[in-house]
Amino acid sequence: MWYFLVLASAYVLQGSNAFAPSFKTWSSPIQTATTDTRSSISSTSSTMLFGIPKMFRWLTDQYPDIINNRLEEGLAEDIEVDNFYLDMNGIIHPCTHGNADGELIFLDETAMFKKIFLYVDRLYKMVQPTQVLYLAVDGVAPRAKMNQQRSRRFRSAKEAEQLAAELSARENFMGHELSVNSDKQRFDSNCITPGTDFMLKLSLAMQKWVEYKQQTDPFWKTGATVIVSGPDVPGEGEHKVMDFIRESQEQYKKDGKATNMYGPRRTHVLYGLDADLIMLGLVTHEPNFMLLREKMSVVMAGRGRNKYRKKKDMMEYTRHDFELLELSSLRKLLAIQFRKFSDQLENYSLDRVVDDFVFMCMLVGNDFLSHCPHLEIDGGAISLMMTTYIDLLPEWRGYLTDREKINPDRFEHFMYHLAVYEEEHFKKRGYEENEPGWKLSAENEHDENDFYGTWYNGQPTPSCAVEANYKGSHPPPSRIATNEGIDEGNNPELDDVAPVEGSSGNRAFRRRHPDSLARSYRDFYYESKLGWKTEDRERTLFQRRAHVRDYMEGLHWNLNYYHNGCASWDWYFPHLYSPLATDMVNLNEFYHDDPEDAEFKSFKFEIGEPFPSLAQLLSVLPPQSSSLLPSALGELMLHPSSPLINYYPPDFSSDPNGKRQSWEAVVKIPFIDADLLLETVEQVLEKDDAEGALLSPSERRRNQRGKTHIYIPEGIDKLPNDDSTKEKRSTKKPSSKVKGSSARKNATSSARSTSPKVKGARKNAVPKTTANKR
Structure with missing residues (x-):
């Protein structure tokens, strides 16, 4: 089986070069069109492509003169x-199904x-x-990302x-039947998930293709060193890149030597x-x-404000269909905006301002945390x-953050x-949704502990909530349960708080929610x-x-993820x-474990380990995609006696939560x-070890941890070696380790690796290595 997989991969590769553009045709640098870039930023319907919705559009609207001009210029000669x-x-998503609307795609x-x-x-x-x-x-993403992937895949199914x-x-309305060729398999875009057969074949094919190109294509023969980090290496693609850059920076600071992988003015x-x-x-x-990215007017042609633009096939894109955003321009704009503080702050640093800007952007939403309802881009x-x-x-005379740390007093302010x-x-x-609950005024709250904290009335945290400052603590008994027969006198954890009487001045709310005692929009929200x-x-x-403590912990996790890599x-x-x-x-109060009363504080995380690929598939895929798993695991999504069956509801609801687009809704699973x-x-897996009949060899291979591969072109030895300020490519062969290319340092392999089996599904340690190929 494995032999045929490799053969299939090789077959794919050999045919791919015939369709490649000639070296001469694409030898000049990219240039972008000089059209109005604002028109290339699509309407809200296009923001589903972004990790931070509408962020790119905000930037081009906020700084139109410099940002847009630079986008138009593209990559100069x-x-x-x-x-x-x-x-x-x-690239994989648009090249396989093209985000196609209203049509079926076949594999x-x-x-x-x-x-x-x-x-x-x-x-x-x-x-x-x-x-x-x-x-x-x-590759396999952190658990924080997997929850978002799970929601997205359930919705797409x-x-x-x-x-x-x-x-x-x-078709029935037109008097026809929807005909589907029985020889063709419908393409399930959820197969673009680490651990599937599709991604394993793609990974093998990509490795073979790179080798083939470096042997046959003149451009690749004398081109750059190619690093391939496939779906079997844990981590999101962009964060693998960030790990590579970050650790290369650290190595340069340590050695002071530029290499063909990294230099200070790259x-x-x-x-x-x-x-x-x-x-x-x-x-x-x-x-x-x-x-670098395609213009949104090109990507979204035929939809939204670009509905009258003819959609082009990806293979027809020219250099004029791309745009380039120089982050140095954005840094300069922030430098101009904050230049007055260079005299007001003792240790003014533009890097710290940039870090605070990134932190503020986290507050409007990302893949790992929901955002406060009223903070919309x-x-x-x-x-x-x-x-x-x-x-x-x-007033602060300092900053909000210091890398992964936060100043809690300034942030609260x-x-x-x-x-x-x-x-x-x-x-x-309340007016948009015709919901009287959102119109309830906060002035209806009169309890002493309704608003507390330094900037409200200076009241301390309510005694019944103090234990919540500690992770893993348990809430007090329910007052509702008490009213149903539990003696309140036997529950000393309950505070002597007067019963809530509810809102008395909003008849529309009482008619809509007769059983609710909510007094304000805050009560109604929770x-x-x-x-x-x-x-x-x-x-x-x-x-x-x-809830607030969990959110603060999430902010620290995010900061770690952006600045240092995956903390857990x-x-x-x-x-x-x-x-x-x-x-x-x-x-x-959340930083009680901090041994020092430091200005900037953080939470501690345990690194843990990535999920094994097959366990990750079981975690993020909906039951409609059970065929993408080995049958022994796919049954866990479908069989009524499965211990996991409750996590795969046959139907679920979505909450728009004030958003207009369906993809922005909260999927309630x-x-x-x-x-x-x-x-x-x-x-x-243990049963498979004992009986050997549950998983095929290729299915076992899908669950193994991989490594990053380096491909050094043959022509690299003919290029000059210069370690001066603007270094050229070095003839020195890179180390067998590629910085940032594998899992985090403490990460270990999956349950089904080639090393001795240890019970626990994520306990087999694998060193952080890569394969050099020439």
Whole structure:
């Protein structure tokens, strides 16, 4: 089986070069069209392509003169790109199914692989990096990301079912039957997930293709060193790139020597559509860092504001269909905006301002944390935060963050000023959604502990909620349970808090919600979104406090992820909704474990280990995609007696939560119990060890941890070796370790590795190594 897999991969590769553009055709650097770049930024329908929704559009609107002009200029003739990084999933998706709407796609692996490789070849020959070409495919992601992947895949599976039903109904209405060729297999885009048979074949094919190109293509023969980090290497593609850059920087600081992998004045270009790449590029603090992507007017042709533009095939894109964002321009704009503080702050640092800007952008949403409801990019949240930050910076005489650390007092002060606009936001939602609960005024709250904290009334955290400052503490007994027969006198954890009487002045609310005692939009938010009853006063205050602590922990995890890499593979935010800004109070209390009263503080994380690939598939895939798993594991999604069956509901609801687009809705499905899932998977693997009939060799291979591969072109030895300021490619062969290319240092292999089996599904240690190929 394995032999035939390799043969199939080789077959795909040999055919791919015939479709590649000639070296001569694509030998000149990329240039972009001189059209108005604002028109290339699509309407909100296109923001589904971004990791941080609407961020790219905000930047071009905020700084139109410089940003847009630079986008139009593209990559000038005299700019030499040293390192070129490809976030491959941004290529794999459009090359396989093209984000197609209203049509069924059928699986044709050979054609899909050819298209992927052709597009990589085209990008490589346009940008012409002189040192490194890094191909990063998403591997197993941290648990925090897996929850977002799970929601997205459940939603896409449901939408695919609806599409099939609509197409069938349309054909029936026309008097036809929807005919599907039985010889063809319908393409399930969820197969673009680490651990599937499709991704294993693609990974093998990519390795063979790179070798083939370096042997046969003149451009590749004398081109850059190619690094391939496939789906069997844990980590998101863009974060593998960041690990590589970050650890290369550290090595340079340690040795003081430039190599063919990294130097202090390198020009870095990162290809990808996610706007969070802007944030990742900024925190590297590299002076020459650029982002390359297709113009949104091209990508979204035929949709939204570009519905009258003819859609082009990806293989027809020219250099004029791309745009380049120089992050150095954004840094200069921030430098101009904050230059007055160079005299006001004792140790003024633009890098620290940039880091705070990235932190503020995290507050409007990312793949790992929900954002406060009233902090929306298209509602002006980033501009509001920037204005607030500029106003408060002289008073603070310091910064919000120090890499992964936060100053809790300044952040609480910052959130207090942002919270002023929270009630107005909910009133607006009340009219838009015809929901009287959002119109309830905060003035209806009269309890002493309704608003507490330094910036409100100076009240301490309610005694019933103090224990929530500690992770893992348990809430007090429910007052509702007490009313149902439990003697309150036997529950000393309950506070002597007067019962909540509810809102008395809003008849529309009482008619809509006769059983609710919510007095304000705040009570209604936690009651309707998280199920925390207003009348269960002590328990709800505890849960709201724990909610804020989890959110603060999430902010620290995010900062670590951007600045240092994955701090914990197991951490995730255990709520579907964020806390309200008005609850972000007494934040200093969460740092009780800090041995020193430091200015900047952080939470401690345990690194843990990535999920094994097959366990990760079981975690993120919906039951409609069970065929992408080995049958022994796929049954766990479908069989009524499966211990995991409750995590795969046949139907689920989505909450728009104030958003307009369906893809922005909150998918209400349960979080996976990681311990139960891993234990169940391990039982299947142990049974396979004993009986040897549950998994095929290729299925076992899909669960093994891989390594990053380096391909050094033969022509590299003929190039001069110069370690001067603007170094050329070195003839020295790189170390067998590639910085940042593998899992985190403490990460270990999957349950089904070639090393001796250890019970526990994630306990076999594998050194961080790569394979050099020549």
